[in-house]
Amino acid sequence: MHEFDHAAATPMRESVRQALADAEPLANPASTHRAGQRARAVLEDARERLAGALGAHPTEVVLTSGGTESINLALKGSWWAARDEGRGTAIVVPVAEHHATLDAVAWLEAQGAEARWVGVDAHAVTDADAFGAALATGGAAVATMLVASNEVGSLQPVGAVADASARAGVPLHLDAVGAFGHVPLRFAETGAALMSVASHKIGGPHGVGALVVRRDARLQALHHGGGQQRGLRSGTQDALGASLFALAAEEALAELDAEATRLHELTTRILALAATLPGVRLLAAEERLPHIAHLVVEGASGEALQFLLDEAGFAVSNGSACSAGVARESHVVRACGVEGAAPLRLSLGRTTTEAEVEALLAALPPAVERARRL
């Protein structure tokens, strides 16, 4: 099986698997005895290394169960705090965000939040002027944006949006779940108040993530209990998970430049071929994530296209699935102005070889052609 769905989850790194296999049993890091102190040391060591990789201070790194929890904590926590402190009840949010964001915002709307939706262009790039205008109206509790589209791959105008947020005095959350480890990103330099990341996107274990919380960010907790992690995320901390995440992050950053160059070249070849196929359209902006090649096939069934490629040995994504397993129509593709076309996201990673890409280049044209006939 050729893995072309690294953006969903990239295989665990060999070093991480080894570290997992070699792991010593750990006590609860909150325990005050010596065994607890040893676990605490493993945990804080991991937090410091993660902070280094994220360009943040260790105090700012709140470990979570993954991207979705981080995003929910960022948005709900910020919104509750702003509401209770009388700073506002609006949320500035682009329409092509991940479902973790969209669904959290929808839930907050039911609590009385005002969602100020910001449009995207035909490449799924957020309209920074409109974002700024939505902030300038006043009364915003929090603003949020992806660092790069997790579907199409286009990089987002982080600098302009961060400046506008700073001018308006509104905390900005960056969803870096799909971008961290693939493009250079230093939290302290972004101007954001909050940033979400996840371990399984960079070769760490599933079920581990972090929300970077600037020291001055006002936030209420989702979980209540032992008061761990600044009271923002109660619950026994996963020292082993944190250390494996840190290891993956350090490795990802160490190889980032070389991998970004290599994968950008490979995805460029895929996109160049795709552009020649009848009915295929490319949506990504010039500036995009290096490891994602996204295309839409007009007049094709996404289910058939995915089946044909899966059968031929290529694991690809035709969109996110609901709980029953039905691929949902992509709101991102729709926001780009494309209706009724089958999306196909081919995402590469560090295990992707040139030979695999060659094989994909051979398999893609007949699969697209056949899927368009069904």
Place this chain on the structure above:
Amino acid sequence: MLAAMSGGVDSAVAAARAVDAGHEVVGVHLALSRMPGTLRTGSRGCCTVEDAMDARRVADRLGIPFYVWDFSERFADAVVQDFVDEYAAGRTPNPCLRCNERIKFEALLDRAIGLGFDRVVTGHYARVEHGPAGPELHRAADWAKDQSYVLGVLTGEQLEHCWFPLADTPTKAEVRAEAAERGFLLAQKPDSHDICFIPDGDTRGFLAERLGTAPGEIVDRDGAVVGTHEGVHGYTVGQRRGLSLGVPSPDGRPRFVLEVKPSSRQIVVGPKEALAVARLAGTRVSHAGAAHPGLAAGIDVEVQIRAHADPVPARAQLEGDELVIDPVAPLTGVATGQSAVLYLGTRVLGQVTIDRTVAADRAPQPA
């Protein structure tokens, strides 16, 4: 082979038998509901999260690839809307038959063939035999579970590409036992009886929501008004319940719906014996394989007018485009829109959607 897996016992065992027979099998669950996120409550319906999961877990055990394919738009159009339109037109549709005709053995089969599969495997109780003139559809060994009625609408071309591995299973109990033996958690899952897109069973409420109210008159056979109604879609030929008539019947005997007339918004009621039908006919004919040569000149067959009705002796003849069926003894409970399936022994000769009926007491008497 592509195994259509509903999440029920029958399709699970059918898929398992296809794997046992040495075929390369891929499982697929059809998402038919517009809201696939709903959880099951009470009786089982199609298209719930749990059904998709139950099907997926069977595929896991069988070690076959499994996909969920979204046919909800086609289903909404070809089955649900058809159901509503038919009632609005005063007819009584069978949505399961329509689903087999338009979804499982058309939309799904077309895609399966297009993707390189030879056949679609389902858990239907029916048998395909290969006769001298091509494929023939027959009743299953277990007549109590036989589903050839709802498959009667399939064409020879469709029958060529389907396989029903439960055809020869003596009883449903054996299928359940086999599912349990194979370790399928769904072995004791209840059968589905309701219309899957009306899980609460309230067909009248479902139709009223979509068709609103369109009040009209309830009349007797002579045209005298005996009551009013809120919409013809609430009535089916043969129905007795729910007729709140202001005028007592002249002979004090219960009255039944004899006819639904959407154009004049009238419901015609009358005594039970007026329900007896001497002739039923229609032009939407299909042959479940090659057309039987005897139909042109007239042939003695058995006709079945509902999924669980008993077959009765009848004479069937093609008159131009119209298939005309005269039951030997007058038949009650026949409504337009229903499918009349013809049998010769166990073999399905085809079916017709009933367009018109002739009441026994108004039929010309044989000379």
